[in-house]
Amino acid sequence: MAAESVPDEPAQRxxxxxxxxxxxxxxxxxxxxxxxxxxISIWDLGVLRDVRLEGDTVTVVITPTYSGxxxxxxxxxxxxxxxxxxxxxxxxxxxxxxxxxSTDHMTEAGRRALQEYGIxxxxxxxxxDRPVACPRCGSEATHMISRFGSTACKALYQCDDCREPFxxxxxx
Amino acid sequence: MTEKSDNEALFNYVxxxxxxALVLGQRLAEWCRNGPFLEEDLAMSNVALDYIGRARMxxxxxxxxxxxxxxxxxxxxxxxxREFRNLLITELPRGDFAFTMARQLILDVFYTAFxxxxxxxxxxxxxxxxxxxxxxxxxxxxxxxxWALRLGDGTAESHGRMQKAVDELWGYTAELxxxxxxxxxxxxxxxxxxxxxxxxxxxxxxxxxLAEATLELPQADWSITGGREGIHTEHLGxxxxxxxxxxRAYPGQQW
Numbered sequence: 219m220a221a222e223s224v225p226d227e228p229a230q231r232x233x234x235x236x237x238x239x240x241x242x243x244x245x246x247x248x249x250x251x252x253x254x255x256x257x258i259s260i261w262d263l264g265v266l267r268d269v270r271l272e273g274d275t276v277t278v279v280i281t282p283t284y285s286g287x288x289x290x291x292x293x294x295x296x297x298x299x300x301x302x303x304x305x306x307x308x309x310x311x312x313x314x315x316x317x318x319x320s321t322d323h324m325t326e327a328g329r330r331a332l333q334e335y336g337i338x339x340x341x342x343x344x345x346x347d348r349p350v351a352c353p354r355c356g357s358e359a360t361h362m363i364s365r366f367g368s369t370a371c372k373a374l375y376q377c378d379d380c381r382e383p384f385x386x387x388x389x390x
Numbered sequence: 391m392t393e394k395s396d397n398e399a400l401f402n403y404v405x406x407x408x409x410x411a412l413v414l415g416q417r418l419a420e421w422c423r424n425g426p427f428l429e430e431d432l433a434m435s436n437v438a439l440d441y442i443g444r445a446r447m448x449x450x451x452x453x454x455x456x457x458x459x460x461x462x463x464x465x466x467x468x469x470x471x472r473e474f475r476n477l478l479i480t481e482l483p484r485g486d487f488a489f490t491m492a493r494q495l496i497l498d499v500f501y502t503a504f505x506x507x508x509x510x511x512x513x514x515x516x517x518x519x520x521x522x523x524x525x526x527x528x529x530x531x532x533x534x535x536x537w538a539l540r541l542g543d544g545t546a547e548s549h550g551r552m553q554k555a556v557d558e559l560w561g562y563t564a565e566l567x568x569x570x571x572x573x574x575x576x577x578x579x580x581x582x583x584x585x586x587x588x589x590x591x592x593x594x595x596x597x598x599x600l601a602e603a604t605l606e607l608p609q610a611d612w613s614i615t616g617g618r619e620g621i622h623t624e625h626l627g628x629x630x631x632x633x634x635x636x637x638r639a640y641p642g643q644q645w
Contacts, residue, residue, distance in 0.1 A: 285522055286415075286443025315447070316518035318525060364429035365533045366436040374429060390525060 227317050228325075231267060240271040246304050247278070253292045254369050257335040260293055264323025267314055276307040281319045283390075284370040321390045338375065338386040350386045352377035362386075399572040401455040403582055404516070405465065406475035406618060408448030412466055413626070414480040414497070415441030416633050418490070426487055433533065437494075440526045447519045467637035471627050472620040479562040481617075481626040485555065488548065491537040492555035498531035499595045500566050503588050512580040535599055542603025549604065556600065557608045564613035566592070573618075 235244050247269065250260045260266040260280065268279040278297050282290050294311045301309045321340035329339040338353045349358040357379035367374040372385040418438035425431025449462035460468075479497065484490050505527055508520035541548040567589040569577065576582035597607050616622065636643060 282443070282522075284440060284443065285447060285526060286439035286441070288439070315522050316514075318518070318521045320525075364433055365529070365536075366429070366433035368432065370436045370439060388529075390529075 227320075228264070228323050231264070231323065234268050235261075238269060240269060240276070243269045243271065243276060243301065243305070246300055247297060250293060250296045250300055253289050253296075255332070255335070255337065257331045258328050260297075262325045262328030262331065264319060264321075264325070264328075265293065271307070274306075274308055275310060276301060276305070277310045277312055279312050279314050281314050283319050287370060319390075321387065332387055336384060337372065338384060340387045340389040343389050345389075350375055352380060352382065353384055354382050355380040397455060399576055400513070400581065401452055402475070403573060403576055404448050404452040404455060408445045408452055408465065409474050409476035410480050411441045411448060412445035413474070413476040413629065415439070415445060416629055417480065417482075417484050420484050421490065434490075437530055437533075440523075440530070444519070444523050444526075447522070451515050451519070463637070467634045471622055471630060474622065474626060474630070475618050475620060476622075476626075477562075477565050478614060478617040478623055479559065479565065481623060481629060482559075482562070483625055486551060488541050488551035489555040489558070491534055491541065492552060492559055494530065494534040495538045495599060496556075496559060496563060496596060498527060498534045499599070500588065500592055501527045502531055503592060503595075504583055504585065507583045507588075511582070516581065538599050538603045538605075542600070542605040552603070553605050556605060560608035560610065561612045561614055564610070565615040565617060568615050568618070570618055 235241075238244060244261070244266075247266060248259050248261055250266075252258050252260065252263055252265075255263075263283070265280050265283060266278070267281055268277075270277045270279075278301070280290070280293065280297070290313070297311055298309050301307065320343050322343050324340065332339045333353050336353050338350050341348055341350075350360050350362075351358050352360050352375075355377060357377055359378040360375050361378060362373060363376050363383065364374040366372070367385045371387055371390065373388050374383065375386045376383045415438045418434055418441060421431065421434040422438070423431060425434055445466065446462055449465045452465060453460055453462050479493060482489075482493070502524070505520045505524035509517050509524060511517045511520065538552070541552040543549070544552075567585050569584065569586050573582050574584075577584045600607055
């Protein structure tokens with residue numbers, strides 16, 4: 219059981235959801251999206267960690283992507299609104315830092331949604347650097363324009379074939 | 391040490407780390423709309439945001455440790471110069487682009503090692519904050535390294551400005567490795583990082599980048615310290631005046 223020393227957060231998170239006693243609350247929260255990238259839910263992004271129902275109180279555990287991500291506050295407000303509109307529970311939102319969020323916590327569906335939206339999805343963390351494929355024409359002949367794009371989580375690239383500039387969700 | 395003074399030492403330690411991050415974040419944010427070109431403007435603002443986020447993580451923990459009703463915002467906006475504990479290098483005016491990038495290089499190399507060790511802190515909250523911040527700092531370092539090479543090994547003008555920046559900053563680097571008594575106590579207890587031990591590897595790593603960038607390692611013939619005791623350069627007051635103005639003029643105002 220060597221895996222014990224390195225907790226597999228994506229697997230544990232999936233298990234928390236599968237074994238949850240309140241699956242309907244998780245489903246409600248699938249409607250909460252990243253305000254900067256509205257095609258991806260907080261579940262698919264890996265930001266939603268746990269939903270616990272104890273008595274009349276529902277505790278939602280989230281983790282920030284980047285330390286200064288300004289979207290966290292909006293996400294919190296949105297969680298409260300969605301749950302208060304559909305249930306009568308008292309809502310608590312708790313932020314948890316450890317384990318630190320990684321793009322490896324993103325789901326496959328989340329990666330596909332980014333790709334379709336025109337954002338090149340992140341590569342697996344720690345994997346050897348592979349070329350970033352253009353989300354529009356699929357060419358691997360691309361180059362980085364800037365290490366930071368419109369938000370902290372993205373870098374700016376350009377395709378050498380179709381010439382289209384695009385965002386790449388950085389591996390983090 | 392009594393339990394009370396232990397808690398006070400930890401509060402002061404966390405607060406100082408928050409001050410470093412906030413003051414540097416504010417300096418970097420000054421580049422917003424002043425960057426040399428659009429992509430760089432965005433990059434600088436993003437790095438600033440990482441630092442301000444880091445400050446919030448430290449301040450909210452400090453506020454909990456204090457348990458006296460002060461919030462993270464109170465700590466940021468309602469303390470004056472002498473109560474700030476940031477390292478002096480973080481408060482120096484942003485200068486030209488070379489000065490800003492030279493400072494980032496010096497600090498990115500420092501924080502890469504510092505945060506890596508803080509991740510092993512016996513204090514779980516500090517370890518969690520450090521793990522989060524370390525990933526961001528490693529990315530910042532790639533960028534400041536790129537810029538050091540591009541400017542140092544660039545034109546005669548950019549080379550000259552970069553060398554001048556490194557020379558001017560050098561005397562402020564001694565403070566990065568100076569340990570106070572309370573901090574040394576926390577380090578012995580496995581909570582704080584022994585910064586003094588980081589000096590030799592830090593200097594070797596910075597020297598490597600400088601050599602690659604055709605820049606010279608400055609002479610260590612002067613140094614200045616005092617930030618951790620609240621003795622600052624004249625520049626911090628102006629920075630705070632601008633940053634704190636809204637909360638001072640309109641107490642409790644919300645965004």
